[in-house]
Amino acid sequence: MTQIAQNDAGAVVIVGSGAGGGTLAHELTRRGIKVVLLEAGARESYATFSQNPGEAFVQLTWLDPRTTSGSWTVPEDYPGLPSWTAKTLGGTTVHWTGATPRIQSWEVRARTTYGALAGTSLIDWPIEYSELERYYELAERRLLVTRRQGNSGLPASSHFKVMYHGARRIGYRRVHTGYLAVNTRPADERGMCIQQGFCVQGCKTGAKWSTLYTEIPRAEATGNLDLRLRCHALRIEHGADGRVGAVVYRDPQGKEQRQKARLVCVACNSVETARLLLLSDSSRFPHGLANSSGQVGRNYCRHTAGFIWGVFDKPVKFWRGTTLAGIVEDETKNDPKRGFVGGYHLELAALDLPSLPLAGFPCTLWGRDLGFLMDHYDRMAGMLVNGEDMPRSDNRITLSTSVKDGAGVPVAHIHVDEHGNDAAMRSHAQRQGRAIYEAVGALRTATSRQTPATHNMCTARMSKDPRDGVVDGHGRAHDVPNLYVSDGSALTTPGSANPTLTIVALALRQAEHIAHEMSSGNL
């Protein structure tokens, strides 16, 4: 295993090994650049993924506490888990469902498209869509996305048949098994999908792309990667010149260590990325590193989300089959006549028996209504709304003033007051979802409220004007020339697409940029 000395100031330090950090680590190391990769979690594998839902949850989830407030319903329904992210090598690419739609051209011009909507902090992306498109193609080839770049779609499960026919009967036309980074046949050293349904517990065949078994081992094979597991970044330090020079982290023994760095890339998933920057305050950056704009942690987006459940009198057995292999694209348009701006996807979604009542229903559901739904567990179908939510300045990540993690470091506090546009969109989407199930004979339908965010975005957003965001179009901090943000935090706005493909596309682009800047002597 490659070891890079702690006082070696020539290495790139990447914090976090998920879609952004893991991809970036591979892209830099394969270009001959030395990388120290810090990952707070442990290393699992095909062999160690638990198939017991409760155990798998503990194995992969970021369980350090987070606190939450605001008028949104999450504090009521999911007080212990306002955001559902991962702490494991590979990050959320281990527990994600593989959904890889693209953000659309009008969505990157969010402020222009949606106008000056009161109570939002919308801005346009600082990069052209055509530029993003080039990297989408590369990302789709890398991840082997179904229905893209010549790949076939996944076959239709029983569960998808219900969604498909319901959606077609109410007039939807763009309904299919989706764009997923899930292999239908063995390819690129990944296995094939066996339709077992355990996507979020870690894919035991490797059909689903994850940096855990693609980018990271390939980075290791270059001999340029020093991977440090169970190492939790505590703060990023800078020198008198305002450039970052080291990352201080807690090692597996709980001891503080300090790794020097030529440049630092932060990719800890949006909540923790903001937390790390805020924890890295100094006399030069009294409000947090790279935060002269005051934008670090702000504009927190998590997608307008919510389940729709349909109950039938005939078997569906929705746990069988690729969890998210089904999508309705018709509502991704921007059509303000619906009563809101922006669009949404409806995506197939099943939950295992233990998770359904906890993750899938609001806390107000109990008694006979709950009993009825659970009694029909084998006759249920489910969908998840994934819609563009509106950035708001005060929807933000801050450091908790009352709760600390096991090492005495303030945890992240998540405050959200949902914009009326989000609520109107969810209500429209869940009404459409119910109609889909009613069109194929549902006995009853039910919905959840906003679910814990698995998509955390925009807390260190890219902006053209340094006053509006934290990083530029390459993810480089406006304030600090050798500090980068390499995860979903950098998204300017969320769009209506699940974020992983966009994060990978931006990481591929950022790697090219960093390599070029390094070889040109600018970094």
Next chain:
Amino acid sequence: MLEAFAAPVAAFPGVAVSMSATYPRRDFLAAGGILTGFLAAGGPLSLLAPSRAWALELKFLSSAEGATLLAVARTIAPHDTLEDAAYAIVVKAIDASAADERVRATVKAGLGALGGDFAARAEPARVEALRTVERSEFFAFVRAKTLGTLYASPIAYAHFGYEGEAFSKGGYLNRGFDELDWLPDVPLEDSGPKAGPAGR
């Protein structure tokens, strides 16, 4: 474990509150109750169990508290054909959580407020009583524990028809992932060929 979704941070052992809280042994001896029942003859459990009678030892809750708690769990998640033994697992889990002093105080106070005759009341009266405490920490905790425990047990898997782990059996690709026959098949252009080397 999945209760993390619904448990308030303060009451979720293992997150903010340590499970290893110490407690005086006197409490252990004084409080421990026992919960008993019989398995339905011919039910799935009676086929597995060595005896139809079951007994559950409680460490922190009294017998009366255990009986009330079982009725609370049944009211939160009512399944008429699911045996008391399945709900007893919930009581056992909450009793274990009550090792933590704060959880114990919350649970005991909440059960006390429901009254000693709670279990004997008809379902509508039990529902009404729980509605009045729906927003309490006690209810949030017991609801989360009930849902988190009840549906995670092998008894529940069998009862609700959930098949659980499927990797060891090769998944469902050739075992009925698309067997639904009450709707037509999906056209190939909107789905894809069933895997295999020719699947691309």
